[in-house]
Amino acid sequence: MSYPHPNLNLTNPKKGYTHFVVYAEPQIGVAGAAWNATISIEGNTPYVREWLSGLQRCEPNPLHTMLVDNQEIPTLFHPCVDEDTNSPSAVAGVGCICRRTWCDPTFGLPVVGRHHRTRSGDFDRWTYTTYAPLDLRPDDVLACVVIDRGNLFWARTTTDMLVFLPQLGKRGYNAGPFAGDGGAAAFAAYLQQLIDTEGQDTAAHHHRYDDPDPRILAWVRSTAAAESPELTLKDLKAIQRG
Numbered sequence: 580m581s582y583p584h585p586n587l588n589l590t591n592p593k594k595g596y597t598h599f600v601v602y603a604e605p606q607i608g609v610a611g612a613a614w615n616a617t618i619s620i621e622g623n624t625p626y627v628r629e630w631l632s633g634l635q636r637c638e639p640n641p642l643h644t645m646l647v648d649n650q651e652i653p654t655l656f657h658p659c660v661d662e663d664t665n666s667p668s669a670v671a672g673v674g675c676i677c678r679r680t681w682c683d684p685t686f687g688l689p690v691v692g693r694h695h696r697t698r699s700g701d702f703d704r705w706t707y708t709t710y711a712p713l714d715l716r717p718d719d720v721l722a723c724v725v726i727d728r729g730n731l732f733w734a735r736t737t738t739d740m741l742v743f744l745p746q747l748g749k750r751g752y753n754a755g756p757f758a759g760d761g762g763a764a765a766f767a768a769y770l771q772q773l774i775d776t777e778g779q780d781t782a783a784h785h786h787r788y789d790d791p792d793p794r795i796l797a798w799v800r801s802t803a804a805a806e807s808p809e810l811t812l813k814d815l816k817a818i819q820r821g
């Protein structure tokens with residue numbers, strides 16, 4: 580399955596798949612993802628650790644600069660205090676506010692890590708930002724959808740690969756009792772698409788399923804949806820049946 584856009588013909592099956600389009604407004608110095616959702620990863624769940632273990636550390640490239648504010652771009656090149664106590668990102672030789680860059684090898688998408696360690700060392704945490712893909716790769720087959728604590732959404736393939744669920748920036752997902760209306764509806768619509776296509780259409784679409792099945796929507800807004808379930812197609816169909 581390859582990502583289809585109604586106004587652009589970008590996909591050549593012989594060359595691969597489309598997963599990222601840059602949006603730019605040069606007059607005001609803005610560049611970012613045209614369609615892909617930006618994902619912020621702040622928790623340290625087993626799924627996050629699994630995903631992190633597959634990333635490849637790399638030098639900063641133009642894709643990483645889109646994940647930080649313009650004035651932050653130089654900090655992408657500063658080492659962590661653990662690597663250089665004299666780094667511009669080091670704080671008194673022990674604390675740190677560095678950035679670190681990786682490539683997610685599955686889709687070639689950029690990942691930026693933000694390190695925050697206080698001088699005392701009492702607080703020491705990494706958070707991450709990346710983009711969601713627009714679809715799985717052409718030969719990937721979806722095995723299950725994972726809702727990670729109600730705010731991160733993963734796809735696991737039949738080859739046991741864990742990736743972020745295809746997601747559009749304008750239709751960010753939410754699940755659980757505190758989910759916003761738009762996010763819950765977008766996620767319910769995506770689940771319904773999987774059910775209706777027997778898991779074949781995994782692309783995040785712009786104009787489809789704006790009116791999801793009320794039973795799926797009600798389940799997306801339930802406590803169960805926030806308890807990190809792994810949902811196979813069979814599970815999704817059971818939810819739709821009520």
Ligand SMILES: [Zn+2]
Pocket residue numbers: 658659660661675676677678694695
């Ligand atoms: Zn650091």
